[in-house]
Amino acid sequence: MVFFPPRSFPPLPLIPDDVAICDFMLDERYGRFSLSESQNPFTCGLSGKSYSWLEVRNRVDYLSRALSKEFNWHPNRGTEWDKVAACFLLNTIDNLSLFWAIHRLCGVATPANAAYSAAELTYQLKDSKATALFTCVPLLETALTAAKQAGIPQNRIYLVDLPLEFVGNAKAPPQFKTLEQLIETGKSLPKVEPLKWGPGQGVRTTAFVCYSSGTSGLPKGVMISHRNVIANSIQICTFEGTFRPTTDTPYHEVVLCLLPQSHIYALVYMCHAVPYRGDGVIVLPKFDINTFLNSIQRFRINILFLVPPIIITMLRNQELMKKYDLSSVTAIFTGAAPLGAETAKELHSIFPDWAIRQGYGLTETATVVCATTNNDIWFGSSGNFLPGVEARLVSPDGNEILEYDTPGELVIRSPSVVLGYLHNEKATKETFRDGWMFTGDEAVIRVGPKGTEHMFIVDRIKELIKVKGLQVAPAELEAHLLEHPLVADCAVIAVPDEAAGEVPKAFVVKSPSATQDDTSIIQAIKKHVEDHKARHKWLKGGVQFLEVIPKSPSGKILRRLLRDQEREARKRAGSKL
Known part of the structure; x- marks a missing residue:
């Protein structure tokens, strides 16, 4: 039995297969919201610094020129695997400009978790075969150790600036080029030639390699194509169009990006889908309860993208929260781990006007496959399947489950399902079979109070700890x-x-x-x-x-x-x- 999105949802629009992410995000010809009428895409929640879309487009252009000269990378020569850059960074308003500049040259960005030890980062650098490393001052010591072990020379390590409010008096060592210096250099260099992609190029060309833990061994590099990210961005925008207000004037929201931009949840949802539809993103480098609350008040944030531990911290600090004006918030969205119904109810009792939404996705599905809408919330549920998603439940003996309220392994088919695992054909064959992705998560489908099918995660067959x-x-x-x-x-x-x-x-x-x-x-x-x-x-x-x-x-x-x-x-x- 195949489960689909609710019939009331609109069909998924055509997803281009010959477009790179950078062009999809920066060129109105590919359906994005008007650049001139969009909010500034990324604003620093500490300094207030921001760039308009025109400035972002220019920065991507200048940076791609500089990287082309620096690395001898060219858009239409070689394959993406000749042009792999690792990005070991805290959240900044420049990270996406860096990623899109790499894509502009048909290269691969491999974001690394800022919490990594030197040994863990070394593994990712070696496994991805990265030849350059972008990092920031607070992570430089770890980056240098890992780069040395992975054979990346110091002249291929670059620094991305963080706000002074975060780093204080810490200075970038002069021997390392910074992102700003590269952009300044790029202004006087010739433009790089446009990408010349034919049909299907976006489907088979890897844009990101994000690392996901499997059931055994070391983390696996997940090969995410340009079309995977484009598809999920369109899926999210189509899905949320079912409940976003429709007015004669452009409707915009301001959302919070506190979660790591190296994690698939923030990378696709907050950093691609949200700005694609014209909304603004407030970026914070890490979680601090006071900074978090002050940013909501200062920037009048509407949507909080969170994970359950942050919600629990909020519940523990109710007196502190009363000191801030949180009246701009209309909804929260939680993912990465299930939010229990009791915790959701407790939050709802404090903020009854907030829509408490939950979603589910994986690195391997890049990212969201189901979510709750503002008008069909069922606490504990991960919501309805997004347009373009098909799902099945399979019993341990391999039989198809045909009834509601019967648990089985969740199996997904979607245009956002990734290409496979890097250098791991065995794991790829086990996880991706006949066009379906076997999630390793046990789920049940139940019919909700409003008559729609909701998905609940019951357990993790693959035994990952979150x-x-x-x-x-x-x-x-x-x-x-x-x-x-x-x-x-x-x-x-x-x-x-x-x-x-x-x-x-x-x-x-x-x-x-x-x-x-x-x-x-x-x-x-x-x-x-x-x-x-x-x-x-x-x-x-x-x-x-x-x-x-x-x-x-x-x-x-x-x-x-x-x-x-x-x-x-x-x-x-x-x-x-």
């Missing part, structure tokens, strides 16, 4: 823990956490050489992770010792058994989580 919306693969941490001499065997599961949603917990079998006291061993194991992994991968759920790790006859770790035991232990201890 810490503040960021993915953690248990197998990655297990492989790392096994490198420690005090660990003979181990397993990692998710345990609930009020602030982060979930955090990793390790079950460890001590090696014969582990003769110290348990407290010292636990500290050593935690430090081993903290020294080499990003903060969201730290063992905040603790370390517990076992005599043996439960496994199947084939050697597969029985994490479900460990989760059940953990759940019972928490119940006995009186935990409400």
